[in-house]
Amino acid sequence: MTKSKPLFGLSDGLKQQMARRQQETIVEAEPLELNLGDVRPSVQPVPPRFSDPAQFPGVKEYLALRQAGVALGMTDPFFRVHEGIPAATTRIGGKEYLNFSNYNYLCLNGHPEVTAATYEAIQRYGTSPSASRMVSGERPLHGQLEHALADFLGTEDCVAMVSGHATNVTVIGHLFGPRDLIVHDALAHNSVVQGAILSGAKRLSFPHNDWQALDDMLRTLRPNHERVLVVVEGLYSMDGDYPDLPRFVAIRERYKTFLLVDEAHSIGVMGATGRGIAEHFGLPRTCADFWMGTLSKTFSGCGGFIAGQRLIVDYLRHTAPGFLYSVGMSPPLAAASLKCLELLQREPERCRALRRAGRLFLELCKAxxxxxxxxAGLAIVPIIIGSSLGAINISSRLFTRGVNAQPIFAPAVEEQQARLRIFLCSEHTPAQLETTAKAIAAGLAE
Ligand SMILES: Cc1ncc(COP(=O)(O)O)c(C=O)c1O
Incomplete structure (x- = not known):
């Protein structure tokens, strides 16, 4: 067998230097001398646009938008530093703001019982499981959280992972393949799209919430594919509306598809007891195959979960790369989410207060x-502005009036759909909502 040449030729001198370094116990490393003369020249010159990150098309677009914002004197709405626990209000730069920019829907983040549970978890288990649960073992909190979530939702099992985004990517990417079809709502979250791309399946989207368009697509396309996955969300995070789930369930039956419902924004928000969109419609849990959720919103933690049939959840627990090859959830975060789940069930009035705030804010804005x-006036109300710069501008004006509300613009939404996005929480008062609706109207009128 011929020995393959190293990709990057290291000079003998360099190799000797490195070997010497390994033997020595010098604390401070000296800079290595790179002998580029030993690296074979490239066959063809590489144009700067392929070697200079500043010339990546996306980077250029990003720089142009930033420069336009600076030229127009707008304050940067991103990476604002909150100096406490953001809920209905927040403190930024030493100043108090009305806050509409976080997913602390039920205001459980910072609840004394949640904080106490995380302290206790740290004292017992420290801050990190340090490795994959399968390989290095888990903590009791992991199983307790998963059982509690499965019980709450009424599914056979549940597996929790370290990121909501990664949960969708790894689950969808792992379960489906090139002979399959994945059809998702046109407004599906990026994690769903990334998972579908990773799977290698044919990926299509249907117009937002349009189950009839999906029906038409599947009538033609279903016979061309082995497995078909349909993905919808419980509550859409950009628009604050929701799908007519019974129709999608009927399509699942008719075309023998799998149905994944991403409940990132609907758990704790929809349904009389916060159990999400299935409870809202009075549907049994078996109406869909995968119930996905995140722990970063209602549950004041960080991570995602997939709940459903025991066999498939257990298969994911033992084989999904994003779970198997990634660290387990930090014990204090698992404890926080577990405690939030308990509080949500003990205090369902939090969900009602959130929905009241959503409904009222929608009415005020319409007025x-x-x-x-x-x-739908649940927890999310967009204010469509119609241009990216317009959305950034109004967000910036609101900030100077003491209201923290984020702009959403292209490419997250289409340019004409650029908007302010208002997230409500259970502790927003009618007076705060009225002030904000008036401030937005005044800012737009300027
Ligand atoms: C619909 C949806 N799915 C998945 C995610 C990813 O969740 P996380 O931010 O917890 O990673 C989000 C994030 O906001 C989301 O809106």
């Missing part, structure tokens, strides 16, 4: 003549 798109 001010604001374009709230299709918002």
């Amino acid at each position: 001010e003549g604001l374009n709230t798109g299709n918002s």
